[in-house]
Amino acid sequence: MSRDGTPPSATSRPRTVLYVADTERAASDGAAALEAVESGPTRSVHAVTTVERVRNWAAEADCVVFAETPTTAAGATLLEVVDACGETPLVLFTESSYAPTAARSTDGIDGYVRRDTDDAVSHLADEIEWVCAGAGTVADGPERESESEPAAIALAGDRAPSTDRAAERLLEAVPELAACRDRDRLFELVVETVADALERDRCWLSTVNFGTFEPRVTTSAIGTDELSPLPREGPLEGILQSGEALRIDDLAADDRLAAPLADAASLCCVPVGDVGLLCVAAAEPDAFDEADCEVLSAWCQAAGAVRERIDDETGRRRERDRLENQRDRFRSERDRLAEERDRLEDERDRFRALFANVPEPTIRYETEDGRPVVRDVNDAFREVFDVDPESITGTPVGEDAVPPGLEHRQTALADALRSGERRQLVSRRESVEGVREFLLTLVPVEPDPERDDHNPEGLIVYSDVTAANRTERELAAARARLETITDLVDDGVRTPLNVARGYLELAAETGDPDHFAEVDEAQELLRERIDELAAIAREDDVLVETEPVAVHDVARRAWVAVDTGDARLVTQAPNDRVLEADKARLRELFEHVLAAVIDETAESEGGTDGGGGRDDGTSETPPVVTVGATDDGFYVARRASEDADEGSPATEPVPGQLAAADGTGYGLGTVERIADAHGWDVGVAEDGDRIAFAFRGVDSADDGPA
Template sequence: MPDRIRVLHVDDDPAVVEAATSALEQEHCGITVETATNVADGIERLDSEAFDCVVAGYDLPEQTGVEFLDAVRKRSPDLPFILFTSEGNEAAASDAISAGVTDYLRVDGGAEPYARLAHTVVDAVERTVDDIKHVQNTRRERAIEELHSTARAFMRATTEDAVAQITVDTARAILNMPANGVHFADGDSLYPVAWTARVEELLGTPPAFEAGESLAWQAFETGEARVHDDITSIPGRYNPETDIRSEIILPLGDHGVLLIGSCETGAFDDTDVTLARTLSVHATAALNRLDRDRQLREEREFIDQALDTLDDLFYVIDTDGSLRRWNERIPEVTGYSDEEIDEMSVSEFFPGDEHETIGAAIAETQTSGRVTVEAEILTADGERVPYEFAGTRLTDADGTTAGTVGIGRDISQRRAYERQLERKNERLDEFTSIVSHDLRNPLAVAEGNLELARTECDSDALDKVSRAHERMRALIDDLLTFARAGETATDIESVTLADIVEDCWQTVEGPRATLVVEDDRQIRADTAKLRRLLSNLVRNSVEHGSADAQTPSGHTAEHDGESITVRVGIVEDADRHGFYVADDGPGIPEDDREQVFEEGYSTGENGTGFGLKIVQRLAEVHGWTITATESEAGGARFEVTGLEPA
């Protein structure tokens, strides 16, 4: 029961109205009675105000109470209507019942008719409230059941437009809201996507709403649902001349809004709003799902595209030994189609003699987590292609092994290079054997005979022969060093630069030379080759930087001091890492700084022209670069760069 009951009593008999008003207000302290003397006034009051019950006489001016009842029923089918009259007959009562009267009472119908009227009004209002609640609950329950069925349709939808259409159809058919539509967001506007025929009857094609120009945009921007019982009183409405009076505006997340309208004021009760909200929640969830699906699809397409651009094989192996995923390179290399690969096990991509290797590698991946193995792929055409495979254990969210993910790289060129290197090393061994034995032996014989000749004869010519022998021996030593410098740097380890330089300095003849080591940084290198490289650089500084040395151009150096200072330090620029050997000697002219590394280039009478060429070769086998430049003191500076950062 409402706390306040408003009754409209329509009768032109003042005595009846006064007595009825008194009885009603005494019966229920919450009853308020408003009166009208004719049907026209009564209709006007009902159109402008809300009442819980109507009491009317039968014989009214211009129209009967039954005719008044018929007009009321067309407006409010559930509003309690009590015909309370001293006039009338059974025929009138029958007409009233047929028109849907709630109760029929005679003013002269027994004792205390006004008290019975009061009880009848209260009972009628109470029954109506209960009936309305029952109808609302039944409708809500039925609508919720049907909305659950609609939720399945939402989950089957594959496009945003399909979701919008399902939303519109559901609001019309299940929620009995014939005028509704969905607008989607696009930048700073909301554009119509789906709407009912009733919307077109009222508005034509629904308009698009730009930012800030409508109630729909306000709801979308704030994310808050809006329920308006009468939009004519709401500022900011899009069209002040619209026939729409009541409106529900429900945001659909970041996707748009659901608009539900009615030409009646106060058309939507709490049940309507609750059901509409439920519908909007289902629609928003469906749109969010499509967004996630699209993002996942786009992400997968991006990843697939990235993997397909690889020259390497990419693969994911399931725990049962089948391929779960692969890039386009695998069918290109193997010659099998995607359909064939889908039915194959990993072992079928390899010849029989590789099965044990591959099986052991996969098993090791499951235990150690990572493995690298070389094996030959057997293509559909029977060709064997060498590959290096790097696999890593793949786990799920619980840490359980889900398979192996890996990369396969074609090592055909590397294998060919290795074979070529083997042949080259064989020829190099032959060469060094010839140099070290076939040349040294005749030289040793010549030197022995020279000594015998000196016992028999003292001649300047023999001195020239001796110097020639020394140059030949120096050439043989440098040739051997140069040849062996071409080998790869295999014994890489961390060494202290200062220690290696100090060792090299012990072998340099130069009483007037001074060594300064400016850093004791550790570097990774082949110790033997690094020692040879530094020895050659230090010796070059001492030999070409002394007071009586000649510059690379052949002129005598003008050095102010009695000694030469050699400095060794670290190169640590933003993009260069290495070390340098510098001196304060005469330096190297800028035009000659590239020529000094050429084979056979020398400026001294006893030079072989291999010293700096050997240095360059020793740097290259480490992957380093050497350049000649000028030191801070104006002398020569050699920079070796390309080392790993400290």
């Protein structure tokens, strides 16, 4: 029910209230209780526990309720909440320990209700309506009929001449009253007109503030500190509910209400709508009669109608301003999004221009459902690999970037693309110029941190490193040849020269011709070393082409080409090792190593009769040659039989650099040069009838990142 006893009308929108408490439970329970109050308009009450939420939502609310006692720890945020409310009115719903006087002295508090009284929540609902009405908010309900002129002041029955004069003066002021567009001016006009019409200088209008009726407008005859506030409880609350005037003929004899003025003997109080009271006091008892009350009630009803119209207009203005502010925010957000869209489009255009102008073959990819797919290729990619862009657009990146036979690299490539890190991978693939080696550079585009729906994208640039790798191998081979020549000069040339010089000196001293034979033999050895140096200088140990090669397969093919006698070949490890190598040169390396191992076997056994046994007619267990993989390469080892111990040194050769003429007697200069051309190290170990050659620093063909 409304204050005049009539049921509330249907609402255009509910009253929006923020209920602020320290805990979620207190805020939720309080909001539910306030929303359940049946009196007044429909309310939509939201539980709030933080100042930040008040700041974000206050502009959209009609009122804020602070439901904590400011003198407690839970109510310590009162001033912050007041600041966050802005222009939205705030009602303090507190324990009685925080008195109205303290609340009244705090700026920004518009209403006060004690929480520890009966029907406290109902009083809170009434206070919210008082505060919202005083702030000029939209009164809930459809358009009131107050848009029309206020009701005419009409009186029935016999009246005193003074009452007739008062009614006439009030009627004359009705047009000015109806023309009011401001609350304060309306209240001033109500008081001024009544004081003039009744010829009473003790007249004022009070509105509810913190549970009492505080003077809002007074005549000039009332001093600033002369008028005391009137309590809301008691008979004054009753006349607001009933809408009827209260007349006290003798304040001294009537205990219903204390005299608001020191010299007041009688009093007439009339409700002005549901927002306040118009009070007229007289120094003599029985100064007012029923006719006076009727005239004042009609005048205040008209003023109340005008006040409702002003509130409606003010409310509509506020609602219009709120909607305009919201519209402006939407426009600002729209403009911001448009700017962001333009920025992203510019960035996309720059990215695509960069992509189109990259001189090297390039793929543009995007991540779709967690899988990188090809979105476009540039002209260089199309020309180098002779592909139709439409044939690979939309396909997974790994299927095109990884050559056949090395599909396991697709996982490494996909992981690198999903990680969004700049990486490099080595790949070989067919081009219009044949199989070429490429260095793949993954260039991810930095994601936009403000976009959650952004799919990672980037470029894959193919850099042809075939010539660079070949040059690097040529330089490595040349360095190896120079080192070999240096070693041969030091060990194979300088020694015979020294020998020849020594014998020439002896021949000169003794004249013995046998010394000249020794000189001739040293010169013959010197010629052999010079021929060997010339052969090394003419050798071309450059790797023309490398490809994935299986170690065990090449070893078995080399075994067939070598005279192995009755020796047996055993390949170790269940999985064959695949490495990048020149297949022909690797086979040549195995042939030399296997031949050296077989020859050493024959020599260690004292010679063969062509059948693998001793020439004295006794038989021996045939030796076993093992080819296996290590963590960083492969090895070739020989042991006397399959029953011999497989431990060191056969499977644990000591690494070291072999020389072509290092005194081992194996003649492995060609082996070392082939290893050098591949960038490998060669090690050898020997123990009795066991010997092993190890090749280390070997890059496996399934190594992904460069």
